[in-house]
Amino acid sequence: MITRIEIDGFKSFLDFQLDVPPFLALVGPNSSGKSNLFDALQYVRHAALRDEDPLLASRRGRPHELFHRVRKGTGVTRFDLRAHTLTQLGEGLLPNLYEAGAELGEDGLPESAEVRWSPPKDILNRLSPWMRDKYGDAVLELVRAAQLLPEEDVDAWRLSRRVVESEVGTWRLHQPDPDRLRGWSSAADHGPLRADGSNLASVLGRLSSRGAIEELLVDLVALIPDIAGIEPILDDRRQEWTFDVLVDGQGAIPSTLLSDGTLRVIALLAALHDPDHAGVLLIEEIENGLHPSRLAELLRRIQGRVTDLDDPECVNRPLRQVILTTHSPVVVSELYRLRPDALVFLDTAVRVDPEKDRISRVTVAKPVKSEAVLSLRRRRGEHRDRRLPIDLRPRQDDRRAARAGERLPPALRPQRPQGTGQGGPGRAGLGNAHTRDRAGAGSGDRGVAPRGRGRVAPVERERPRTAARPPSGRREDRGPQENTRRGGAAPRKTRS
Ligand SMILES: Nc1ncnc2c1ncn2[C@@H]1O[C@H](COP(=O)(O)OP(=O)(O)OP(=O)(O)O)[C@@H](O)[C@H]1O
Ligand SMILES: [Mg+2]
Incomplete structure (x- = not known):
């Protein structure tokens, strides 16, 4: 399990640090460095x-292109x-x-x-x-x-x-290609799911022989209720696996006919449920091909599978970590509600380093919501407001953005360029609040002029169909729902 990453001079990173929890979602505009971080790993x-x-x-x-370009x-x-x-x-x-x-x-x-x-x-x-x-x-x-x-x-x-x-x-990188998920794969393949998912049928075959397919099915049915079962099929002559999915009202549908989104969900769950290959899953753009109404439940299922380091029993189970990238407002708003500590916002900023006579564009990171902001909001009684104050759309008007920025929690406000006397020593630097909390003003001598994204814009939240809780039953998972119950609010119906 990765607990911290430090990158200096690789691709878009200069003197970059990030603490990594067991469940981490990287959010940010195109070209902000999310996939570069996976490349570094x-x-x-x-x-x-x-x-x-x-x-x-x-x-x-190419090899020489991996060095940070100034x-x-x-x-x-x-x-x-x-x-x-x-x-x-x-x-x-x-x-x-x-x-x-x-x-x-x-x-x-x-x-x-x-x-x-x-x-x-x-x-x-x-x-x-x-x-x-x-x-x-x-x-x-x-x-x-x-x-x-x-x-x-x-x-x-x-x-x-x-x-x-x-x-x-x-x-392991997880960036499945639906065409490859449909294919046959060798019975001799006992490895984990490949990045493109091309051995999905073998993984399902192995999961079925290890008795792990039932657990997978519980999650799958919660995400796609029409599904009634998965049947891995071994062709003895070819020594290759394929699989059918049992769909209500349709019978057994061969993998070749399944929808892209269904295949993607099955692939992700196969990777998460694999009893022989736990570890770190680096998921590229988790929302790809999935209907937004499925995403919130998927996140809850993932959260139930990742390791909780506060649980002393975690050492007796294989460690599981998920680091994902996303552009989905649904993913962001759901995590903001469930696990704000799991959200990190990546962006780019122009860094001026007079010492090294260097100007370049670098990736900067900040947690979407730090503990400090959380406790402040709790004190103010704002914890029930679960709307996400981030707008991932491109900025159109600087003045409007600046006005909106004043309404953001401090951790999300656009940073001011250093050297203007307004930033403060620990404020800009790398723009990495995880690091700032620990290392203080370690990088405050460099000038960073961020793009200053982030405006207040309520994002339509998806509501779960049921009041299902993550299987882990961890305290932080229960928090928001318990608050709601204490407040006497009746469970709301799905709003699609
Ligand atoms: N050697 C390098 N030096 C500086 N910047 C680099 C270097 N290599 C790549 N980059 C920058 O990184 C960007 C690509 O970043 P990356 O692929 O991580 O973006 P991303 O956040 O995953 O975006 P998307 O959401 O579109 O997938 C390139 O556009 C380029 O600006
Ligand atoms: Mg990317």
Whole structure:
């Protein structure tokens, strides 16, 4: 599970940091860097797994194009990526840090840097009893020095591989292509769902043999009530899987005839319910192909599947994390209501760095609603107002936007350029309130002139059909609904 990302010099990121909860939605305009963040994680993944040269494995951009491009001034000659993680090992969670990057050589050609990974110094205190019993103090050295492990120490090597594979090996992009979701796939495929979903039939076949398809079906029926079942079918001669979906009033519909949206929902649920391959799911534009009325329920289902780190029992279950990108106002408003801490707004800003004589456009991030804003709103009794004060449409009138900005919660107000004496040292910088809370004015010496998006505009909220609660029953999940009940409000009907 990824707990924090730090990116410097990669694509649209300069000195960027973001704390990552188990469930995170990245919202922001086109070209704001949402997919670039996934690219950065894919880079770390390839570097740590050493399955491919991460520079060459990049799905978007040639090796030299991955370095941050500046509009004016000194160019960037290296990039550094750091991913802080929590990995489940035995009965405990092992904190770890993966570092990867690349540098431009003297000949101007990029070379990937040696990947490093290391646990924090107090790792022994945090190790599970299982790890301590089995490997004792040696594990500290062993994990820290993963790159320098003595070849002869097979146990150490195995352990180090296990740590890497059970962490970065579980980071998976989810960007399904409906045409590929329809296809047959090999019975020999026991892997997780591929990014394009081309092995969906095999995954469903495996889920069915592991008894996990019923749970998936519960979520599926909640999202698409006409569905009555899924039947994976193995063709013995071809040794390939396909599947039918049982639809009320239509009987068994082969995967080839299913609608794109139905296939997408099944694929996402298959990835979320896979008992053999938990981990980090990086979902691109979750709303693609789905009717808005399905989205809110889908989010609640996802939330019920991701790990709750406040639950002590979470160490006994495979860790699940979902990081998604979205343009959907429904997703944003629903998360704003359910899990405001899960929303992060990405945008771009022009950064002026006089020290390095550099001007460039960079990605900036801020939580849509920080804890501070939440508690302020609670004190003011505003927590019942669940309308989302974000308008994702392009800005048309600066003055109107500025007036609207005054009505936004502080975390959402357009930032002023630094150096005007109005921003304050910890205010602009990276525009990253997650970081600001922790690191204070760490980057306040750079000038950032944000685009200043964000206007007050109530967004039509979708109402759930039922008062169904997420299965986890966590306190934060129940909050808003309990408030409503205490207030004596009758459950409202669906408004479509
Ligand atoms: N090497 C680079 N240096 C600076 N900026 C870059 C670099 N590579 C890509 N970018 C910027 O990143 C943008 C693409 O960002 P990304 O694909 O992450 O956007 P997005 O937020 O996912 O948008 P969408 O919602 O349209 O998918 C490009 O338009 C470009 O402006
Ligand atoms: Mg994108």
